[in-house]
Amino acid sequence: MSNSAYHIPRPIGRLLSMLPAYPGSVLFAQGLNATLSKLLPDDLRVSLRNKKIRINATDAHIAFDFIWDGNRFAACNRQAHPDLTISASAYDFLRLAKRQEDPDTLFFSRRLLMEGDTELALAVKNSLDAVDMPIFPFEKLVPPKLLQSVRHKMEQAGRRTRSADY
Structure with missing residues (x-):
């Protein structure tokens, strides 16, 4: 994932890695609930139910673990083997969230990595691409x-x- 235009400096990444994971996951899940939960298609809601997902900002050395409980996103404790891990630099995640970068471009340039349940990963990617989400x-x-x-x-x-x- 070294192709990103910007990486968080290593000393800052080391500092961020010392933060406890769970409070960040709570905030991240709340952000997803505020921005994305109402936009999820029904088929994705079914596919996501009780699946443990990790978003991993590789350069920041932070990860957010959460599940979809059927009604909302909820933080969960760090899992040894989440069902799906999505990894990229913090900058690439920001560009994805702002719709300034296409997930396929990042994936094929090896800047976005999806590990775990490939069917779930494809459903998440396709659904997010199809959602008419504002910036x-x-x-x-x-x-x-x-x-x-x-x-x-x-x-x-x-x-x-x-x-x-x-």
């Missing part, structure tokens, strides 16, 4: 005050940089 609204996940604060700090930094240029 993932990342800014809606960030609390408004935090987003406003970050924008303000960026504007201040930009003003300082511009004034230093003169």
Whole structure:
């Protein structure tokens, strides 16, 4: 998976690998519920039921384990052998979520790896390709005050940089 345009720096990846896995899986499952659960076709809901899935961000050294319980996505403890593991760099996952990259392109360039139940992997990939999903609204996940604060700090930094240029 070294073909990605961007990788999280190794020291940051090592730091992220020290975080406990379960809280991240809870947040990830909640994000899936907020954005994707209502869009899943019925046949995929049946195929996913009680299947343990892992999303593995290889460069960040983090993984999210979850299941579809029939009604929603729910975090689960790390499994020795999940039914399906989907691996890519964090950047490639971001590009997939924003619909800036095609899963087939990533798969055939070996930047997206699916391991485990191949029938389930194909059903997930085909269903997600077919879902008319809007571009993932990342800014809606960030609390408004935090987003406003970050924008303000960026504007201040930009003003300082511009004034230093003169």
